[in-house]
Amino acid sequence: MNMINLTQKDLELIAELRPVVVAQIEQITASFYESILHVDSLKEIITSHTTVNHLRQTLSHHLMEMFNGRIDEAFIEKRMRIATVHKKIGLPSKWYMGAFQNLLSTLLRIVDGLQGIRPDCSALAQAVTKLLSLEQQLVLEAYEIQTRMEEQRSKAIIEYHALHDDLTGLPNRRMLHQTLQKTIEQSAEDDSRFAVLVVDIDRFKLINDSLGHTYGDRFLQEVSNRIRKSTEGFDVTIARMGGDEFTLICKNVSSDRNFTELAEQAVKEIEVPYRLQSIDYYVSASIGIAIYPDHGTTVEELLKNADAAMYEVKKNGKNGYQLFSNELDNQLLLRFEMESDLRKAIKENELTLHYQPQVQALSNEVIGVEALVRWNHPTKGMLSPGLFIPLAEETGLIYDIGTWALREACRQMKEWHDAGGPLIPVSVNLSSRQFHQANLVESIRDILEETGLEAKYLELEITESMMMDPDLSTEILNKLNDFGVRISLDDFGTGYSSLSYLKQLPIHRLKIDRSFITDITQNASDQAIVATIIAMAKHLNMEVIAEGIETQGQLDFLTENACKEIQGYYFSRPLPATEVEETFFVPYRQSRSILRE
Numbered sequence: 001m002n003m004i005n006l007t008q009k010d011l012e013l014i015a016e017l018r019p020v021v022v023a024q025i026e027q028i029t030a031s032f033y034e035s036i037l038h039v040d041s042l043k044e045i046i047t048s049h050t051t052v053n054h055l056r057q058t059l060s061h062h063l064m065e066m067f068n069g070r071i072d073e074a075f076i077e078k079r080m081r082i083a084t085v086h087k088k089i090g091l092p093s094k095w096y097m098g099a100f101q102n103l104l105s106t107l108l109r110i111v112d113g114l115q116g117i118r119p120d121c122s123a124l125a126q127a128v129t130k131l132l133s134l135e136q137q138l139v140l141e142a143y144e145i146q147t148r149m150e151e152q153r154s155k156a157i158i159e160y161h162a163l164h165d166d167l168t169g170l171p172n173r174r175m176l177h178q179t180l181q182k183t184i185e186q187s188a189e190d191d192s193r194f195a196v197l198v199v200d201i202d203r204f205k206l207i208n209d210s211l212g213h214t215y216g217d218r219f220l221q222e223v224s225n226r227i228r229k230s231t232e233g234f235d236v237t238i239a240r241m242g243g244d245e246f247t248l249i250c251k252n253v254s255s256d257r258n259f260t261e262l263a264e265q266a267v268k269e270i271e272v273p274y275r276l277q278s279i280d281y282y283v284s285a286s287i288g289i290a291i292y293p294d295h296g297t298t299v300e301e302l303l304k305n306a307d308a309a310m311y312e313v314k315k316n317g318k319n320g321y322q323l324f325s326n327e328l329d330n331q332l333l334l335r336f337e338m339e340s341d342l343r344k345a346i347k348e349n350e351l352t353l354h355y356q357p358q359v360q361a362l363s364n365e366v367i368g369v370e371a372l373v374r375w376n377h378p379t380k381g382m383l384s385p386g387l388f389i390p391l392a393e394e395t396g397l398i399y400d401i402g403t404w405a406l407r408e409a410c411r412q413m414k415e416w417h418d419a420g421g422p423l424i425p426v427s428v429n430l431s432s433r434q435f436h437q438a439n440l441v442e443s444i445r446d447i448l449e450e451t452g453l454e455a456k457y458l459e460l461e462i463t464e465s466m467m468m469d470p471d472l473s474t475e476i477l478n479k480l481n482d483f484g485v486r487i488s489l490d491d492f493g494t495g496y497s498s499l500s501y502l503k504q505l506p507i508h509r510l511k512i513d514r515s516f517i518t519d520i521t522q523n524a525s526d527q528a529i530v531a532t533i534i535a536m537a538k539h540l541n542m543e544v545i546a547e548g549i550e551t552q553g554q555l556d557f558l559t560e561n562a563c564k565e566i567q568g569y570y571f572s573r574p575l576p577a578t579e580v581e582e583t584f585f586v587p588y589r590q591s592r593s594i595l596r597e
Contacts, residue, residue: 006071006134010127015069017124020110022064029056029063031106032099058082066131076138083142093143097136104132165240167217168224176239176247180299183237183249187292194292195259197248198306199227199266202284202318204244205393206465207276209436210472215276220244222274230265234258247303253291263287263321271319284319286310295324311335339395341377342388346400350376353408354574357584358427358545358567361559366584368459370427370567371409372574373401393431402434403443410451410458412577417457421585427459427488435466441479455484461511463490474505481506488545492533502540510537512563514548521553531561538562 021028033056062082065075086096111125118124163175171179180196187194201223208216220240227238227246235251248266250259266285273280288310296302305324308331313322322328345351355369375383392398406428413426434440448455460480467473477487487506491513512533520526530546537544546558549568558566575583 006127006130009123010130011069011071013120013124013127014067014131017111017128018064018067018069020114021067021107024110025060025063028103028106028110029060032059032103055086058085066135071134079135079138080142080145083139084146086139087143087146093140096139096143100132100136100139104129107132168221168240170224170246171237171239173239173241176237176241176249177299179237179239180249180302183251184292184297184299184302188297192251193253193294195248195250195253195262196290196292196302196306197250197259197263197266197321198241198288198303198310199246199248199270200286200310200314201244201270202286202314204283206432207281207283209433210466211276219274219276219281223270226269226272227266230269231262234262236262247306259289259291260321263289267320286313286318287321288313288324289321290324335391338388338391339397342375342391342395342397345375345377346397346404350378351401351404352376352576353405353412354576355412355426355580356567356574357572357580358565359571361555361564361566364571366422366424366588367565368424368427369413369580370429370461370574371405371412372429373405374574389431393433396433398431398433399437402431403447405429406444407447407451410447410453413457414451414453416581416585417453419585421581422588423457425457425459425486427461429461429490430466432463432466435462435476436472440476444480444485445483456486459486459488459509461488461490464492467505477505477507502536502542507542509543509545512544512546514568517546517548517554517568520557521551527557530558530563534561534563 033052059082062078065078083096087093107128108125111121111128114124115121163172163178164170165172183194186192204216204219207219211219223244224238224240224246227248231238231248231250237249237251239247239249241247248262250262253259266287270283270285273282275281288306288308290296290302290306290309292302295305305328308328309322309324312328312331313320316322352374353371354374355371357366358368358370359366373385373389375388377383389398389401392401409426409428417423437443444458444460448458480487486508488509488511489502489507490511492510510533512530516526516530516533518526520530534544543565544563545565545567546563547567549555549558549566549570551570554568555566555570572583
């Protein structure tokens with residue numbers, strides 16, 4: 001920096017002026033900030049009286065040092081530090097320079113007042129002007145340095161956010177790909193192995209849908225902390241890939257034990273209950289593992305194969321880990337094909353509904369039907385829900401499928417009613433993601449209005465796992481109940497929730513899960529559970545229906561224990577609408593016609 005040339009004589013003259021400056025320091029300081037504090041836009045920048053007073057005091061001390069007649073490195077450093085403070089609070093340099101002009105005018109007036117007292121006022125005025133020019137030069141230099149630092153800091157912040165997840169602070173997908181590529185290159189040079197672990201949180205969507213995104217975010221932050229804890233002692237890079245999926249790169253894998261220990265620790269840490277809204281929530285982790293170079297030598301191969309292994313864990317019950325194999329690669333390809341076919345099926349109307357009758361156990365009278373979605377695949381034939389509904393849940397296609405199924409079931413039931421069929425309800429299963437979608441109640445109301453079906457003839461089947469947030473569940477179910485929709489609790493006895501919700505929620509019917517029915521003629525525990533559910537439903541004034549009835553022995557036990565409603569292959573398998581019509585409703589209309597005659 002080329003300094004303004006202040007001679008020794010200039011400094012001596014400036015020092016001689018110091019007593020006059022000290023005597024008028026308050027007026028001089030006030031003149032400096034006067035122009036700044038009278039501009040509205042600058043008042044918004046410097047809003048605090050405390051800040052203004054602090055700035056004035058700082059300037060006062062500095063002015064007295066200015067007129068000491070000594071310009072050294074300490075003086076320059078302090079001047080630039082004061083300027084930096086003004087830059088940081090947002091004061092534009094042009095206003096700062098304007099304030100210096102006011103200050104110079106004030107000081108020159110003081111010098112002019114010494115005319116007749118001092119013979120060297122002209123030289124003194126020149127010295128003061130040179131001093132103020134040096135001040136301005138130092139200020140502009142400080143502003144320029146601070147601007148460069150802020151630009152570098154902003155650039156660093158932008159680069160950080162481009163490579164990190166804002167929620168957890170972990171590297172994001174982009175950075176993970178860069179790190180993985182570098183690790184591949186290094187391992188190729190070193191002839192070393194490393195593992196890629198894909199971690200997916202089981203049942204996170206249920207928590208997120210039940211409690212909302214705020215608690216969902218808190219949950220993910222806690223999960224990321226637990227994953228960090230589980231990697232202590234390992235050379236690991238952790239990244240959040242988005243949603244509830246994390247990816248780990250575990251270096252220096254000398255044996256399978258290295259990465260299996262890491263996977264085991266992660267599973268154990270993640271499955272510890274999470275405390276949210278004074279309730280313990282339980283989740284687990286499904287972890288897929290791919291090894292370099294055994295299972296791939298590119299970023300894409302390693303991530304794809306670890307992903308395939310993770311889906312195998314989910315398919316086999318979740319809460320564990322799986323090492324990739326070539327067999328899993330074929331399964332992943334089939335899964336992608338299935339997803340593509342399912343998207344096409346929704347657009348091209350390949351989905352259909354079958355209806356399974358629900359009957360009075362003693363009279364065999366049909367009292368309702370359950371709508372069950374089927375997929376008429378163009379090459380694989382008729383597919384049952386278990387083959388594609390989990391995939392629909394995972395990909396979000398369940399929203400479209402669920403809405404279609406509701407509309408079609410209501411339309412078909414209204415058509416049967418109008419044709420003289422029995423006035424019975426149709427039951428439709430709601431998935432967890434459907435149940436927690438924001439516009440569920442409005443969507444169902446619109447479908448009923450569109451199809452003309454009375455609300456009392458629609459029964460929605462929900463599961464116990466949807467009751468994880470009692471307040472939200474109560475609000476949704478009460479709204480549905482208010483306009484007449486019936487609620488059935490499906491798979492009862494297999495969930496995790498407290499029985500207290502049975503008293504709080506408007507549930508009309510309990511559905512005993514088929515797992516308790518299968519061995520009911522031999523298994524004393526199943527017999528006790530089923531008898532208890534039937535008795536409990538009676539005391540709570542709820543209907544109860546048992547599903548999965550396939551034998552006379554099962555039916556006999558249920559009727560002996562006062563279960564009046566059944567559903568299962570013993571009476572009828574799920575049938576297409578035309579067969580339901582021909583098998584049950586045509587005879588019903590004929591019998592009604594004979595009675596009228």
